[in-house]
Amino acid sequence: MPESIPNIISLPSLRECAPPSALKMPVYLERYQRHFEPIRRQVRAIFELGVHEGGSLLMWRDYFPNAIVAGLDFNPVNLTDSSGRIRIYQGSQDDLELLDRIAAECAPDGFDIVIDDCAHVGELAKKTFWRLFDQCMKISGIYVLEAPAASTRPFRRTEFRQKNGAGYAGVVEIFAP
Numbered sequence: 406m407p408e409s410i411p412n413i414i415s416l417p418s419l420r421e422c423a424p425p426s427a428l429k430m431p432v433y434l435e436r437y438q439r440h441f442e443p444i445r446r447q448v449r450a451i452f453e454l455g456v457h458e459g460g461s462l463l464m465w466r467d468y469f470p471n472a473i474v475a476g477l478d479f480n481p482v483n484l485t486d487s488s489g490r491i492r493i494y495q496g497s498q499d500d501l502e503l504l505d506r507i508a509a510e511c512a513p514d515g516f517d518i519v520i521d522d523c524a525h526v527g528e529l530a531k532k533t534f535w536r537l538f539d540q541c542m543k544i545s546g547i548y549v550l551e552a553p554a555a556s557t558r559p560f561r562r563t564e565f566r567q568k569n570g571a572g573y574a575g576v577v578e579i580f581a582p
C-alpha cells in the first residue's frame with residue numbers, strides 16, 4: 406500500500422475477525438473509531454475492565470499495533486494470543502491493590518486508554534475511576550465509562566466535571582446508554 410494512503414482499520418469489521426467476538430454494539434465501535442484512530446499507533450497501553458470471553462482484547466490487540474492490552478474480569482478468561490501483548494488478570498474492579506499491580510506491570514508510564522465495561526454499578530465505577538484516572542493514566546489519557554448505569558449518572562454530572570474543572574488535562578469520554 407502506498408505510504409500516502411492512511412492504513413485505516415475498521416473496528417466494526419475487526420470485531421468479527423476472530424472468535425470470540427467483542428460484545429460491543431456497532432454504534433459504540435463507531436465512536437471508539439472516531440476517538441482512537443488518530444492515536445492508534447501511539448497507544449502503548451490500554452486497559453479494559455470487564456472482558457467476558459476476551460473478544461474485545463483481541464480486537465484492541467489488532468487495532469493498536471504497539472500496545473500492551475490489559476484485561477480484568479471476575480471470571481477466568483481462556484484466550485490464545487500469539488502476540489504476547491495481551492495480559493489477563495482475574496479479580497474485582499474495586500480491588501485497588503490489584504489495579505495498582507496491573508498498572509505497574511502493564512503501564513509503568515500510565516495507561517493511554519482505560520475502558521470500564523465491567524459491573525456497571527455506580528459505586529464500583531467511581532472507586533475504579535478515581536484510582537485509575539488519578540494515579541494510573543497518562544495526562545492525555547482517555548477514560549471511557551461504557552454504558553453507565555443509572556446509578557452512575559449523578560457521578561457523571563458532578564464529580565467528573567469537578568475533576569476536569571480542577572485542571573486535569575485527561576480526557577473523559579462517556580458513552581450514553
Ligand SMILES: C[S@@+](CC[C@H](N)C(=O)[O-])C[C@H]1O[C@@H](n2cnc3c(N)ncnc32)[C@H](O)[C@@H]1O
Nearest residue numbers: 427428455456457461478479497498522523524
Ligand atoms: C459486558 S461484559 C464485558 C464485555 C467485553 N468488554 C466486550 O466488549 O466483549 C461485563 C464483564 O464484566 C465482568 N464483571 C462484572 N462485574 C465485575 C467486577 N466487579 N469485577 C470484575 N469483573 C466484573 C463480568 O464477568 C463480565 O464478563
